[in-house]
Structures are given as C-alpha cells and as structure tokens.
Amino acid sequence: MPLYGFDLISAMQDYAPSLLAVEKDRIGLQVGDPKSEIRKVLVTLDVNEEVVNEAIRIGANWIVTHHAVIFQPLKEIRTDQPVGRMFARILANHINIYVAHTNLDAAVNGVNDVLAAKIGLKNTKTLITYKEDPLKKLVVTVPVDHHEPVLQAVSEAGAGWIGNYSHCTFNVEGTGTFLPRDGANPYVGKAGELERIREIRLETVMPASLESKVIQAMLEAHPYEEVAYDIYPLHLKGTPLGFGKIGDLPKRMKLDDFAGLVKKAYACDGVRVVGDPHEQVRKVAILGGSGGRYIADAKRQGADVYITGDLDFHTAQEALAQGLSLIDPGHYIEHWVVPQVCKKLKERLNRQVEVEPSRVDTNPFRFI
Incomplete structure (x- = not known):
C-alpha cells in the first residue's frame, strides 16, 4: 500500500507538532505536493545543492530538514546562481521538502x-x-464490552497523563439510547427501533498538541459507526513548551x-x-x-x-x-537529531518506506 506526503506530514506532526513552533517560524511543507507518493525519504539538518544531489542519487523524492530551505523571502530564482540552480533541480526532480524547525527543537526526543x-x-x-501546551478534556461514551480497548487506545496515544501517572481516567456506567434511521449500519440494534445499551462514560485529559492523535486512536478503537464524544477546554496549567x-x-x-x-x-x-x-x-x-x-x-x-x-x-x-x-x-551539533528523526519516521510510517539520514556534511566551519 503506497504512502503519500500527507502520511509523512501526519507522522511529523505526531512527533513534532506545529503547535510547538514559535510564531512566524518557517515550518511545514515548503516545496512540493502533499499528495505526492513517497518513494524514499532523506533526513538532513540543512538543504543545499549537495543534499539535493544526494536525494536524486539515492532516489529520495521527500526531504525532511531541520533548517528551512526558504527562510528569507525569495526575490528571484536565477538558475545561473547557486540558490536558483538548486531550486531548479528540486522542481525538475519533483522533490518535496518538509521543515521541522523550532517545533523539533521543543519536541519530546527532539x-x-x-x-x-x-x-x-x-x-x-x-x-x-x-508558551504552554494547553490541556483539554475528552469525554466519550463506550459500550461496556469495548471500554477497555478504547481506554487503552487513548492512553497509549498520550491522553490521561498527570505528572508521572498515565492512564488517568474517570469512568461511570449509564444507559445510552439511539434510534438507527434508514441507511444506518448500527453496531447493535435494528433500523427503526429505539435501542438502549449499557455504556461507560470515559473522561480523560490530553494535551492540545495530541488532540488529533488521541481522537484518531479513539475512533479506531470504538465500535460505533457514529461516536458520541465531547472536547472541553480546561483552565489548568498546561505543559511548558x-x-x-x-x-x-x-x-x-x-x-x-x-x-x-x-x-x-x-x-x-x-x-x-x-x-x-x-x-x-x-x-x-x-x-x-x-x-x-x-x-x-x-x-x-x-x-x-x-x-x-x-x-x-x-x-x-x-x-x-x-x-x-x-x-x-558550534551550531552544527544539531545534526545529532537526524538519526532520531529517521527512527521516529520509520516507526510512524510502519517501515513501509525507506528513510535515510543524509551523509552530507553541511557544517561550513572547519578547524586548522
């Protein structure tokens, strides 16, 4: 099954959410198309001509970089100049470039x-x-026989952490009702009949930066065709970022x-x-x-x-x-994060595509 740019972007958002970046930082997809299929990913600290040539040589059509390839506004793209020549090769070879800068600085394992x-x-x-990563509360009702899988799914996605404690939730049992209409495909019950079912109301807290990940995990573990859940903002101190x-x-x-x-x-x-x-x-x-x-x-x-x-x-x-x-x-010590980015991408993309660290030394300084 092929993977596409939006899969890589989702994986990087999971690892280094854009919420972590400082205001006006140049992050995200800077060159390319999020619908572009991923052949191979090259991870680097910087993008220069040599790195682009490396990507072409190894067949990588996606580059993940820490330092933005477009930081200052481009006034011109002259192909007789180094920067213009580099962008010409990027575009001619359909290379996509994703940037994780201050969000990667602040990320856990960043x-x-x-x-x-x-x-x-x-x-x-x-x-x-x-800034802080604000806290939110997730409330979802789950049929009794699926309560444990949903609890485990949202907890493993990052919800329910309070200090050094994980899987922190509150649960109370009650009765849920629903009436499936024409076209519905209910987990239990029949169309046109009012159904009553024992459910558990599960409440837990989550960082705002993990909201999409937690919700996705909850939806995948929940048996219902239409899941009833609420998200509330909390006036509590969040995680310092x-x-x-x-x-x-x-x-x-x-x-x-x-x-x-x-x-x-x-x-x-x-x-x-x-x-x-x-x-x-x-x-x-x-x-x-x-x-x-x-x-x-x-x-x-x-x-x-x-x-x-x-x-x-x-x-x-x-x-x-x-x-x-x-x-x-020196500034270049940041390159030690490259192997970690490779590791995280491989994990989050389920090792379905090759992810390689750049072997180009982009440090402009040397000692004599």
Whole structure:
C-alpha cells in the first residue's frame, strides 16, 4: 500500500507538532505536493545543492530538514546562481521538502533532548518557556464490552497523563439510547427501533498538541459507526513548551574536563570555552543552535555552564561578568537529531518506506 506526503506530514506532526513552533517560524511543507507518493525519504539538518544531489542519487523524492530551505523571502530564482540552480533541480526532480524547525527543537526526543542525553544530563527541564501546551478534556461514551480497548487506545496515544501517572481516567456506567434511521449500519440494534445499551462514560485529559492523535486512536478503537464524544477546554496549567534543557551532571567536573566531554560526545573538532578551567560545574544548560541571547535565563535558572552555538565576543564577556561559564561547540551539533528523526519516521510510517539520514556534511566551519 503506497504512502503519500500527507502520511509523512501526519507522522511529523505526531512527533513534532506545529503547535510547538514559535510564531512566524518557517515550518511545514515548503516545496512540493502533499499528495505526492513517497518513494524514499532523506533526513538532513540543512538543504543545499549537495543534499539535493544526494536525494536524486539515492532516489529520495521527500526531504525532511531541520533548517528551512526558504527562510528569507525569495526575490528571484536565477538558475545561473547557486540558490536558483538548486531550486531548479528540486522542481525538475519533483522533490518535496518538509521543515521541522523550532517545533523539533521543543519536541519530546527532539533536538535538545537528544543533545542533553548525549552528555548525560539528568533531571532535565525546559530552559526557555515561551508558551504552554494547553490541556483539554475528552469525554466519550463506550459500550461496556469495548471500554477497555478504547481506554487503552487513548492512553497509549498520550491522553490521561498527570505528572508521572498515565492512564488517568474517570469512568461511570449509564444507559445510552439511539434510534438507527434508514441507511444506518448500527453496531447493535435494528433500523427503526429505539435501542438502549449499557455504556461507560470515559473522561480523560490530553494535551492540545495530541488532540488529533488521541481522537484518531479513539475512533479506531470504538465500535460505533457514529461516536458520541465531547472536547472541553480546561483552565489548568498546561505543559511548558520551549527551547533548551537544563539538568544535572551525574557528578561535579572541572570546566575544562567537561568541555572535553562535550567535544567528544558531539564529535567536534574543537569547542570554545569561557570561564575558569578549574571551576567545578554540575548544573548544565544547553540550547542547540544560536542561543547567545538566553545567557541571563541560563544564569537565572542556576546553570554553572551554558552550552550553545554562535556565541559572539560581547556575549562571552557578559557571561563571564555574570559568573556563567560557556561552551560553544558550534551550531552544527544539531545534526545529532537526524538519526532520531529517521527512527521516529520509520516507526510512524510502519517501515513501509525507506528513510535515510543524509551523509552530507553541511557544517561550513572547519578547524586548522
């Protein structure tokens, strides 16, 4: 059974919902047709001519990228220039490009979770909160003999989580009535006859970002042709959404020893370090990409050291004055999320199509 672009988009929305993105971020399908059949998927940090040529070479007609291929408005597409030439090859070879940027930064098992895990951070929480994933309540009535499958389906889809507890629901039994009309195909009962059936009213909470996934799971597990359910907004504090992670190392380390660990963990040619080499560090903040503007947030949350890329001279001086150590391993460390995206896509597409990581090194910097 073939899969199409909207299947890939649904899979990526499941993993990194667009709700997680900051306002006006360039995400989603940037080039192509959501109805295009998927032959093979290439996952990359960036899209450039070499990556496009790689996609053509391996027969991939879908590219999933972290950095947008169209970030600034295009003023022209000149095929005698690198950008225009790249877009000409994209279009001529019917390549579709999907972007997951800040939504992938903030996603569970996204960029910053991957980076935090690679250096062994424990007890992590969000570093920069910019909004919340609001909570909603799902209420559905289910015939008694299908109550357990529906409860399990919505719980496994992400509903019913309260703190460290899953499968949190409230259930009460009652009597449901319905009268099937002409053309109906009822699970029980006959057309034209009023039916009474023992049902259970199941209530549970869910994050708004998982609403479509939970509803789909509920509908697939429910036996009725027409399912009666309600969704209510809740005036409760939702899950904080945002960039970066802050957590603890298993034990204290000297700053320069930790910088060496970071260099090895991310396979960097080198890292830039700000701070006393003998300072003992334990609490670590990390933000993949360019996070220099958030040094005050890292300090306020008690970080001993902050890892991020693209740090400038004056930002480093400011951090030093505030007593915050810095490690800059470069922007390119975000590429460590690529294998995770491949893994998630394979799982969500049921391994029906090939998903490959790009082997092109798009890091523009090198050390000599």
